[in-house]
Amino acid sequence: MGIGHWALIISPSASPAPPAAPAPSPPAPNSLLPFPNPMSAEIICVGTELLLGDILNGNAQFLAQQLAQLGIPHYYQTVVGDNPERLKQVIEIAISRAQILIFTGGLGPTPDDLTCETIADFFKVPLVERSDIIEDITQKFAQRGRVMSPSNRKQALIPQGAEILPNPTGTAPGIIWQPRPEITIFTFPGIPSEMHLMWEETAVPFLKSQGWGKEIIYSRSLKFWGIGESALAEKVASYLKLPNPTVAPYAGKGEVRLRVSAKATSEAAAEDLIAPIEKQLKEIAGLDFYGVNNDTLASVVGQLLRASKETLSVAESCTGGGLGQMLTEISGSSDYFWGGVISYDNSVKVGLLGVNQEDLDKFGAVSAIVAEQMAVGVKTRLATTWGLSITGIAGPNGGTDTKPVGLVYIGLAGPKDEVTSFEYQFGTVRGRALIRHVSANAALDNLRRKLLTR
Amino acid sequence: MGIGHWALIISPSASPAPPAAPAPSPPAPNSLLPFPNPMSAEIICVGTELLLGDILNGNAQFLAQQLAQLGIPHYYQTVVGDNPERLKQVIEIAISRAQILIFTGGLGPTPDDLTCETIADFFKVPLVERSDIIEDITQKFAQRGRVMSPSNRKQALIPQGAEILPNPTGTAPGIIWQPRPEITIFTFPGIPSEMHLMWEETAVPFLKSQGWGKEIIYSRSLKFWGIGESALAEKVASYLKLPNPTVAPYAGKGEVRLRVSAKATSEAAAEDLIAPIEKQLKEIAGLDFYGVNNDTLASVVGQLLRASKETLSVAESCTGGGLGQMLTEISGSSDYFWGGVISYDNSVKVGLLGVNQEDLDKFGAVSAIVAEQMAVGVKTRLATTWGLSITGIAGPNGGTDTKPVGLVYIGLAGPKDEVTSFEYQFGTVRGRALIRHVSANAALDNLRRKLLTR
The missing domain is CATH 3.40.980.10 (MoaB/Mog-like domain)
Structure with a gap:
């Protein structure tokens, strides 16, 4: 022709x-x-x-x-x-x-x-x-x-x-x-x-x-949080050598992705090739796998909360609103996200969240106990099922020998009055913007794991 | 070497x-x-x-x-x-x-x-x-x-x-x-x-x-908010034809920039070429000019607040924390930014900010009066000099005939108990992320203009 x-x-x-x-x-x-x-x-x-x-x-x-x-x-x-x-x-x-x-x-x-x-x-x-x-x-x-x-x-x-x-x-x-x-x-x-x-x-x-388009390349991106690129690549090493679909790792901003690409005569046929590999990769990765393609940790947490008809509020110090912004990037997030408090100054932690002034003085704003009190405080005051908090040192200034830049505590308060906290050392080299980004995502990731395993 | x-x-x-x-x-x-x-x-x-x-x-x-x-x-x-x-x-x-x-x-x-x-x-x-x-x-x-x-x-x-x-x-x-x-x-x-x-x-x-960079191209980016690219380009039309430095307009995400680029043997020589042109362009643009190079509206507002030893708190609805995040992108922002309330759900507007329930029912959450009450509420509760608020419809859902997607109110409460509000129609075509971005920046821009002209 x-x-x-x-x-x-x-x-x-x-x-x-x-x-x-x-x-x-x-x-x-x-x-x-x-x-x-x-x-x-x-x-x-x-x-x-x-x-x-x-x-x-x-x-x-x-x-x-x-x-x-x-x-x-x-x-x-x-x-x-x-x-x-x-x-x-x-x-x-x-x-x-x-x-x-x-x-x-x-x-x-x-x-x-x-x-x-x-x-x-x-x-x-x-x-x-x-x-x-x-x-x-x-x-x-x-x-x-x-x-x-x-x-x-x-x-x-x-x-x-x-x-x-x-x-x-x-x-x-x-x-x-x-x-x-x-x-x-x-x-x-x-x-x-x-x-x-x-x-x-x-x-x-x-x-x-001319006969092209008979065979297409179709891809899915599997997304992981809480595991490094090299560690994940080692876990799935044998898959990285597959001819069709191919599996290739990518990393950026604290997240790792595996791109699974199939060559086939149609999208449906490509999906058939990808599905079993995707299933196996998910099984290997366990809870480190969180979503595919355009999923974000915020969207995945949102789906889980919507399914369980529960609500969330946040208390943010070093992220200054970034966690709330991630959650509200999703249209319809008002179904489960009610709001929060940006407690950047310690007076706001005490005044609006009810953090104990003595604990603040004794343990400092960047501590597990303050993170937990922030989470409980916002959950109680906003009357939500879950309260999620972040307090940390995003840098570049404000670090000390015992509390270096990159030290972040996440607090999580839940429906049965349980409260837990998680300590992270994100290191000084990542820079302020990235420390804030991974802090907000780490907070969401902890809530995700909790919602999936309770 | x-x-x-x-x-x-x-x-x-x-x-x-x-x-x-x-x-x-x-x-x-x-x-x-x-x-x-x-x-x-x-x-x-x-x-x-x-x-x-x-x-x-x-x-x-x-x-x-x-x-x-x-x-x-x-x-x-x-x-x-x-x-x-x-x-x-x-x-x-x-x-x-x-x-x-x-x-x-x-x-x-x-x-x-x-x-x-x-x-x-x-x-x-x-x-x-x-x-x-x-x-x-x-x-x-x-x-x-x-x-x-x-x-x-x-x-x-x-x-x-x-x-x-x-x-x-x-x-x-x-x-x-x-x-x-x-x-x-x-x-x-x-x-x-x-x-x-x-x-x-x-x-x-x-x-x-190794001897490179002997004749360099050195640029400064002048930044403007509150004026469109074509309007600014018309105002400075004669400058767009200059040979050295050259002046070129760029636009994106609600902001307009003029890139002034000089070719010279040193950065200092290039700056000498740029300085008089920059001065003239600023004079022509007036208050629409807000900063250069890496300045942001948040950093400029921060400099002004630091200079006047004043403090700021924010109350955010449709931006969900994005305004707080912008302010806290700047290391040291804790000197003047004390925090805020993400009042995504109306219950938070009433409970944490003291917005009047009757006004909410009568005028709706997206209204000038609610924006003003949010600003006053956060300023009072956090005991800051200024309170800045945003309430609007970021879309894609939630718009009505009288309150379309893109309608946003900014509230600003100041030190002498004055409070004002500003209405914006950002239109439906920009999309949720951009409406939220320009809303947060418009809020900062109003505070900037107020700080410069009071």
């Missing part, structure tokens, strides 16, 4: 060349050859703004996700500036290791946009002006009450023999082109919204017509 | 090898050769998660910005997966076109982390186990009350002759290495916070010692 799908969107017959147009008659639609096998793609992002760090390369991430979903292997991404000689060198390398070259950027009307002409030059093929593109751009300007700038004429030049990859929302069309039988080239503008639409509307149908 | 600066941080002599350690004695610090000229850098990001599109390549953007600031040319970025053969091919290409190779990713403890060993293998140099790294990792685990996993031992293997680029906050050190006189290699872990710190603390001083 050729590329008739989008040839219909901008086709020479639909937009006849105006008589004055100097363009040669457009080439007959190319009947593209089927892709050779094996096959892989390379993403090539063109733009000096990427080399200056002015923008994040979201286009590479988008295309990477899309290729993975279609099951098209993809081993390299290259970023290069608006420089023809260096771009040609990049093309030379890419055609030695990939068969599908996907370019983004450099299709605009300004002199530094030279992706299309450089590709043509590399393959020693002349550019031709396509009157149908001129017509399309003219109409788009007219729609906005404007006249096409002379510089946009450049965007109508495409390599002889290439097909147009139409751009419904912008002026820069892309191309799809097989300059050699084994090489297929796609070009897209760098503007993400335009690129996404062109990819979905024309590139994906074409790639599927 | 060599790399003495960081050799001091983890040096073989400072952390003698334990007798049992099987490591060969570490190599003597390398006296690195000066860079050849011309010189350019290539950024090589290693990680299958990048090829799967799981994460955005923020590391490439960060490094690109940093290289631009130092004036180090940089023409290519490459992304490759956790695959030794393909990584070696990437190194082969990179050394043919760049002299500084900067790697991120693949330094972790798991089997798929193989950047360091692949680089060593490429240059046919053996890996050696560095006892000083083992010592450092062991200490970091001990600080958190844990024992080092055997798999972390892998992170102590570095190519013979390489220097350690210490990682103050994580277990994976990087290296700096000249495997050939004309090639300098840096490796960094993929975790952004670790990479940034290592870059700033050790790579930048080294690169500067």
Whole structure:
């Protein structure tokens, strides 16, 4: 099958060349050859703004996700500036290791946009002006009450023999082109919204017509708290060598994730491959496993509280409201979260939470007994099932020899008047923001474990 | 100059090898050769998660910005997966076109982390186990009350002759290495916070010692709240065309910034170029200007409160603790921030803040009068100079025709028993997280304006 799908969107017959147009008659639609096998793609992002760090390369991430979903292997991404000689060198390398070259950027009307002409030059093929593109751009300007700038004429030049990859929302069309039988080239503008639409509307149908998308990659992220990356990786070592699904560990901000990715002919088939592995990994990890994908410790605790029809209040010192914020990130959290007290100053611990002034003086604000009194105090005053508290030293100042930065106590008061506390040493090197983040999550994790094991 | 600066941080002599350690004695610090000229850098990001599109390549953007600031040319970025053969091919290409190779990713403890060993293998140099790294990792685990996993031992293997680029906050050190006189290699872990710190603390001083950063780009970010990007851009239109310093507007999360960037031979010279422009821009913006660079509304409010020796408490409904969290992000905020009440449930508004139940019933929790009573209630109960409150509908549920999602009231109670409120319509399209973020900042902004104009 050729590329008739989008040839219909901008086709020479639909937009006849105006008589004055100097363009040669457009080439007959190319009947593209089927892709050779094996096959892989390379993403090539063109733009000096990427080399200056002015923008994040979201286009590479988008295309990477899309290729993975279609099951098209993809081993390299290259970023290069608006420089023809260096771009040609990049093309030379890419055609030695990939068969599908996907370019983004450099299709605009300004002199530094030279992706299309450089590709043509590399393959020693002349550019031709396509009157149908001129017509399309003219109409788009007219729609906005404007006249096409002379510089946009450049965007109508495409390599002889290439097909147009139409751009419904912008002026820069892309191309799809097989300059050699084994090489297929796609070009897209760098503007993400335009690129996404062109990819979905024309590139994906074409790639599927070529037999791609039969095998997809589908992933689930399993999330763990209370275990380090290396310890978890050792526990599940044999799984990290599986061919399909694959299991890979990631870590960040106190949390560890295992990404389980299956290659299969459908999402359902991938889920069937993942399910037994997921079950085994959960069994190995036990209570350290807390959720999947977009679950957070706050959302998981919320589900448990909603199921047991119980309520929660919090008393926060060093996190200053961060625990409450995590809990209320979830819409509907008012069903089980009633509020709390930010007892940053000791006077608030005494006045609003009923912490004993003598214990404060004797043991200090950062102590197990104060954490417990905070938890009981907030639970009692807000009349909730559970009270959860945090007191600690987030640093960088305020640490002492006996109470270093990173020392945190979590208090948990429960429905049967039981109260417990947990001591953590998060260390001085993590920094204030991370100590606060892991403190709030550790508090939620203790409540989660309690709700699951009582 | 060599790399003495960081050799001091983890040096073989400072952390003698334990007798049992099987490591060969570490190599003597390398006296690195000066860079050849011309010189350019290539950024090589290693990680299958990048090829799967799981994460955005923020590391490439960060490094690109940093290289631009130092004036180090940089023409290519490459992304490759956790695959030794393909990584070696990437190194082969990179050394043919760049002299500084900067790697991120693949330094972790798991089997798929193989950047360091692949680089060593490429240059046919053996890996050696560095006892000083083992010592450092062991200490970091001990600080958190844990024992080092055997798999972390892998992170102590570095190519013979390489220097350690210490990682103050994580277990994976990087290296700096000249495997050939004309090639300098840096490796960094993929975790952004670790990479940034290592870059700033050790790579930048080294690169500067090599003569880079002679003509620097130095920027200051002026920050504004309460004015839109286009309105500000129109007010300062003539400044947006300046050649040096340049002025460029950015917007995000309710805030507008003007980035003023000067090219000069020193930071002081750049500051001299920026200062008069900054002064003029502040005068034009008036009270909408609130700070520069890392200032936040919370830090600026904190400075004002500290100066006037006044204190603040907060009462939060829809932000659920987010305002308190913002205030306590600043170390030392306990000088002026005493705490607050998260009155998510109405019972807490009445019970802990003294909001009038009849007013709640008549006007609803999201009303000017309840916002004002919350502010007065928290100020009185916590005995602070100021009380600041937020009540609103963050959505996506809970909106009505008369009280749509995005409706937020801020209450402000002050020292002379005055109380005021402010109504905002943040609209439904921004989403729950952004409505909460701008609500907390709008509250701080009102207090800021009050403190500046009373």
